[in-house]
Amino acid sequence: MSRISSVRMKELLRVYFVMGSRNCVQAPEDTLEAALTGGVTLFQFREKGPGCLEGAERIELARRLQKLCREHKVPFIVNDDVDLALEVDADGVHVGQEDEEAGLVRQRIGDRILGISAHTIQEAARAYAQGADYIGVGPIYPTKSKDDAQAVQGPEIIKVMRNANVTLPIVGIGGITVDNAKDVFAAGADGIAVISAISYAEDIAGRVRQLQHNFKA
Ligand SMILES: Cc1ncc(COP(=O)(O)OP(=O)(O)O)c(N)n1
Numbered sequence: 001m002s003r004i005s006s007v008r009m010k011e012l013l014r015v016y017f018v019m020g021s022r023n024c025v026q027a028p029e030d031t032l033e034a035a036l037t038g039g040v041t042l043f044q045f046r047e048k049g050p051g052c053l054e055g056a057e058r059i060e061l062a063r064r065l066q067k068l069c070r071e072h073k074v075p076f077i078v079n080d081d082v083d084l085a086l087e088v089d090a091d092g093v094h095v096g097q098e099d100e101e102a103g104l105v106r107q108r109i110g111d112r113i114l115g116i117s118a119h120t121i122q123e124a125a126r127a128y129a130q131g132a133d134y135i136g137v138g139p140i141y142p143t144k145s146k147d148d149a150q151a152v153q154g155p156e157i158i159k160v161m162r163n164a165n166v167t168l169p170i171v172g173i174g175g176i177t178v179d180n181a182k183d184v185f186a187a188g189a190d191g192i193a194v195i196s197a198i199s200y201a202e203d204i205a206g207r208v209r210q211l212q213h214n215f216k217a
């Protein structure tokens with residue numbers, strides 16, 4: 001195996017669905033199946049927050065969601081938990097600035113996809129040096145899905161990074177909806193990462209298709 005190409009990574013980031021069992025109205029499996037049917041391009045298993053599953057139940061849910069991703073040929077990324085990612089043989093890991101040190105994560109996961117959260121040009125440069133395949137930048141807009149989120153920066157932060165020659169694939173995250181997604185792409189993002197705009201939609205597959213329409217090749 002070799003590292004994912006930047007071109008392929010950018011394609012995968014287009015509509016990146018992030019979800020755990022605490023983010024859904026329906027069963028997580030049904031929510032993910034609908035999102036995959038609608039055309040999400042990448043999935044992150046983010047099982048955290050009050051009441052989240054632990055131990056065997058958490059691993060079993062990861063495996064069930066991973067199976068759905070495999071059926072739809074969509075890579076399965078694990079948030080935070082490198083041990084879980086290695087145990088289930090996930091396609092990648094996403095870590096933030098407060099998680100396991102990203103350079104060590106790169107050594108542990110080999111050529112699997114590595115996503116790193118970055119809030120500044122300096123963090124973006126360090127993420128590159130640590131071996132990131134993409135950076136997650138946000139919160140772009142106010143979010144109810146992450147209690148400890150940093151300050152909202154607006155799509156401008158992505159423009160600032162692009163103007164500073166950050167060439168890594170970028171996905172914007174935080175409060176992204178059908179109405180504001182085009183501004184995130186216009187700022188220079190390769191994709192949008194979304195929890196609630198997809199997971200709480202009445203018509204999940206339809207919502208994913210609406211989000212997809214904001215991308216202009
Ligand atoms: C695609 C993507 N970008 C950013 C994050 C946030 O990661 P982090 O800052 O580690 O916060 P938690 O998600 O772990 O609470 C993400 N998960 N995905």
Ligand SMILES: Cc1ncsc1CCOP(=O)(O)O
Binds near residue numbers: 139
């Ligand atoms: C995980 C994460 N990291 C920054 S904002 C956020 C939550 C995004 O959720 P939503 O799309 O519901 O605002």
Ligand SMILES: [Mg+2]
Binds near residue numbers: 079080095096099
């Ligand atoms: Mg994290």
